Amino acid sequence: xxxxxxxxxxxxxxxxxxxxxxxxxxxxxxxxxxxxxxxxxxxxxxxxxxxxxxxxxxxxxxxxxxxxxxxxxxxxxxxxxxxxxxxxxxxxxxxxxxxxxxxxxxxxxxxxxxxxxxxxxxxxxxxxxxxxxxxxxxxxxxxxxxxxxxxxxxxxxxxxxxxxxxxxxxxxxxxxxxxxxxxxxxxxxxxxxxxxxxx
Amino acid sequence: xxxxxxxxxxxxxxxxxxxxxxxxxxxxxxxxxxxxxxxxxxxxxxxxxxxxxxxxxxxxxxxxxxxxxxxxxxxxxxxxxxxxxxxxxxxxxxxxxxxxxxxxxxxxxxxxxxxxxxxxxxxxxxxxxxxxxxxxxxxxxxxxxxxxxxxxxxxxxxxxxxxxxxxxxxxxxxxxxxxxxxxxxxxxxxxxxxxxxxx
DNA sequence: GCCATATCTTTTACGAGTGAAACACCTGTT
DNA sequence: AACAGGTGTTTCACTCGTAAAAGATATGGC
Numbered sequence: 157x158x159x160x161x162x163x164x165x166x167x168x169x170x171x172x173x174x175x176x177x178x179x180x181x182x183x184x185x186x187x188x189x190x191x192x193x194x195x196x197x198x199x200x201x202x203x204x205x206x207x208x209x210x211x212x213x214x215x216x217x218x219x220x221x222x223x224x225x226x227x228x229x230x231x232x233x234x235x236x237x238x239x240x241x242x243x244x245x246x247x248x249x250x251x252x253x254x255x256x257x258x259x260x261x262x263x264x265x266x267x268x269x270x271x272x273x274x275x276x277x278x279x280x281x282x283x284x285x286x287x288x289x290x291x292x293x294x295x296x297x298x299x300x301x302x303x304x305x306x307x308x309x310x311x312x313x314x315x316x317x318x319x320x321x322x323x324x325x326x327x328x329x330x331x332x333x334x335x336x337x338x339x340x341x342x343x344x345x346x347x348x349x350x351x352x353x354x355x
Numbered sequence: 356x357x358x359x360x361x362x363x364x365x366x367x368x369x370x371x372x373x374x375x376x377x378x379x380x381x382x383x384x385x386x387x388x389x390x391x392x393x394x395x396x397x398x399x400x401x402x403x404x405x406x407x408x409x410x411x412x413x414x415x416x417x418x419x420x421x422x423x424x425x426x427x428x429x430x431x432x433x434x435x436x437x438x439x440x441x442x443x444x445x446x447x448x449x450x451x452x453x454x455x456x457x458x459x460x461x462x463x464x465x466x467x468x469x470x471x472x473x474x475x476x477x478x479x480x481x482x483x484x485x486x487x488x489x490x491x492x493x494x495x496x497x498x499x500x501x502x503x504x505x506x507x508x509x510x511x512x513x514x515x516x517x518x519x520x521x522x523x524x525x526x527x528x529x530x531x532x533x534x535x536x537x538x539x540x541x542x543x544x545x546x547x548x549x550x551x552x553x554x
Numbered sequence: 555g556c557c558a559t560a561t562c563t564t565t566t567a568c569g570a571g572t573g574a575a576a577c578a579c580c581t582g583t584t
Numbered sequence: 585a586a587c588a589g590g591t592g593t594t595t596c597a598c599t600c601g602t603a604a605a606a607g608a609t610a611t612g613g614c
Contacts, residue, residue, distance in 0.1 A: 191542035199450040207512060211519035213535035215424060217542050222421035223465050224545045225414060241600085251398040259562060266422050268602055273564055295562045295609045313406060320410035326544030327537075335537040336412035338530055343390035343416050345525030346423045440570085458592060470571050472594055494579045494592045 193217050214342075225323070232315040236308065241267065243312065245275050246284060246301065250309045255298040257290075284308060392416050413541075424522070431514040435507065440466065442511065444474050445483060445500065449508045454497040456489075483507060 193216045197209045226240065233243050244265045249256060256264070262272045276299060279285045284305035290296035301309070324332060392415045396408045425439065432442050443464045448455060455463070461471045475498060478484045483504035489495035500508070523531060 189543065191539045191546060193542065194539060196450065199452075203450055203452055204509075204512065208516060208520065210531070210535075211516050211523055214523060214531060214538060215519050217535065217538035218417055218420050218424065220465070221417050221538065221542055221545060224542075225417065228548075239600090251395065251402055253398075253402055257562080258564090266419070269563065270565080270603080271601055274600080277564095293562085293610065297563065310403075313403065317407060317410050320414050321407065323545070323548060324410055324413060324541075326548065327541055331537055331540065332409070332413060334533065335541065336409075336416065338526075338534040338537065339413065339416035339420065340390045340393060341530065342523075342526055342534065343392065343420055343423075344388065346420060346522070347390060349427075349522060349525065438570090456592075457594090467572055468593065469573080469595080473570075492580065492592085496593065 191217070192220060228323075232312060232319050236312055238312075241265065241271070242275055242279060243309075243316070245272070245279065246305055246309045247313070249285065249299065249301045250306060250313075255300045257296050257298060261299065279305070390416070391419060427522075431511060431518050435511055437511075440464070440470070441474055441478060442508075442515070444471070444478065445504055445508045446512070448484065448498065448500045449505060449512075454499045456495055456497060460498065478504070 193213060196216065197212055200207065200209050200212075230240050230243075233240065238246075245261055248261060248264045252264075258269060258272045258276060261276075262269045265272070276285060276287065280287060283302055285299055286302055287297050287299055290298050327335070392412060395415065396411055399406065399408050399411075429439050429442075432438060437445075444460055447460060447463045451463075457468060457471045457475060460475075461468045464471070475484060475486065479486060482501055484498055485501055486496050486498055489497050526534070
């Protein structure tokens with residue numbers, strides 16, 4: 157609540173927060189080479205020029221990208237009857253190389269324990285993962301990939317990645333590296349700011 | 356389907372697609388200053404060094420950022436009893452400045468018509484939007500903000516934006532601009548590649 | 555040894571989104 | 585005028601995720 161009210165609406169046009177005003181303005185319409193968010197920002201500037209829309213240019217774009225990607229990105233997975241979340245569980249087990257508990261899987265895949273339980277049930281019924289009780293602590297369940305699960309991940313991973321590579325291929329290689337680096341910086345900050353409550 | 360299989364798994368280690376292998380490798384563990392995705396990439400490199408994890412560094416990070424943001428970003432909204440999606444509808448009506456149909460709202464907010472119908476029902480019950488039938492074409496419904504709805508958006512928008520600004524403040528200003536620009540480039544590509552089917 | 559407390563997993567109740575079907579209406583053709 | 589086909593909105597059945605409660609087990613103080 158502290159800094160949240162820092163940018164009052166009567167900040168005054170021109171000195172709005174720190175972001176430069178959007179370039180010119182095709183009357184709120186959309187210019188060639190612009191993405192959706194640029195148009196949105198211009199519309200806001202037309203009706204509320206006092207407000208600093210800077211954050212939208214990052215957060216809005218991340219949300220749009222994530223939405224677009226999630227709608228289409230999973231084509232190779234869907235083909236195998238999996239969704240992103242299920243593949244995420246399988247992939248986590250594969251890349252760590254050892255058994256994990258449902259709690260660890262939940263933390264690793266950013267979802268609730270309940271969601272993991274559901275997914276494990278389905279993946280178990282399909283013979284892709286196995287559960288066994290921990291001998292030391294019988295509250296704990298240990299989950300591992302079956303041979304079939306491992307084979308499926310290994311087959312799907314390159315397909316999925318090359319599909320993703322195709323999706324990204326419209327951006328020049330050097331800029332992809334820049335983008336990855338900057339997203340990494342942002343993610344570190346977000347983890348610190350928003351992820352701490354879990355520690 | 357065309358270019359999607361371009362990067363075959365037997366691309367050969369060292370020449371994997373275009374991404375450099377992850378730096379050294381703390382045994383799959385996590386180094387200081389690294390984000391979660393960097394650790395994930397290293398784990399993959401340890402068990403499947405033949406695979407080009409480049410796309411993960413962008414898509415994985417975007418997904419993580421979006422997940423983290425969505426969990427916490429909405430603090431000021433939640434305080435007003437709204438969620439992101441509802442605020443998105445109100446904001447769209449506010450920034451365009453005129454009445455919109457449910458279909459237009461669906462396209463604008465990236466969601467299904469059914470979802471928009473539900474939201475409009477709730478927002479209508481709370482007195483934030485009004486529907487009226489189009490006089491020309493009676494299939495069409497026109498939605499507009501009530502005075503209360505407009506006042507709520509105008510009050511919430513600066514709060515929400517300065518909250519978002521605080522979340523982003525850990526990244527240096529110049530880098531935020533770079534990030535916004537690169538995300539814009541990516542978004543243009545994604546819109547072209549993944550958004551075309553709707554046209 | 556026993557109890558209070560904490561931790562891990564699963565179950566339950568519910569909210570939100572989606573695709574497909576249903577419904578209402580328009581428009582051009584015959 | 586009637587009809588076929590198209591478009592816009594809503595309803596329906598379903599999936600998926602979550603928070604909170606329940607169930608099972610460990611652990612430390614007495």
